[in-house]
Amino acid sequence: MRTSTFVLLGGVIAAPATAATVTVTIPRQTVAEYHRPYVAIWLEPVGGGSARTVALWYETKKTGKDAGTKYLADLRAWWRKGGRSMTVPADGVSGATRAPGQYAVKLPDNIKPGAYVLNVEAARETGGRELVTLPLTVPTANARAAGKSELGAITLSAR
Structure with missing residues (x-):
């Protein structure tokens, strides 16, 4: 029978303290x-400070008079917290809108230890708008929240 040596490496290779994924x-x-x-999807320090956008899904390919950026202001909470001053598309943050389903978003590894609020906001044309917040302490622990209409389960998983 062959034994695995991966157990020995497990203690040597450690993930950063802030390594987490939001689903x-x-x-x-x-x-x-x-x-x-x-x-x-963005993080805000509990004690105040700048918001940090983690992901932004909108119609990145739409051009012309009704360019996709025109409706970013419909994400009202994000827009007020820093979206209006953000240059889009932003590398590593901007992406296309998503169909119904579950999506994993990796939180940045360089978040300083402390207390934060993770915000997930969704707005849909001819639809509703919803904001779900989730308290987060770095180093992270697992947490859950849920929306009622435009968003479903929001899960934070430490890696």
Whole structure:
């Protein structure tokens, strides 16, 4: 029988203290005219300070008079917390809108230890708007929250 040496390496290779993943669920809506939601995911320090955008999903390919950036202000909380001053598309943050399903977003490894609020906001054309907040302490622990309409389960998993 062959034994594995991976156990010995487990103690040597350690993930950074802030290594975590947020899983965002976009539920399927039963409506006549469905549009994929714009979604913003960002962190805010509890004691105040700048918000840090982790992910921004919007119509990145749309051009012309109704460019996809036109509707970013519909993500009202994110827009007020720093979205309006952000240059989009932002490398490593911006991405296309997502269809209903579960999506994993890796939190940055260089977040300083402390207390934060993780915010996930969704807004949909001819639909609703929803903001889900989740307290977060770095180094991280597992946590859960859930939306009621535009967002489903929001899960934070420490790696």
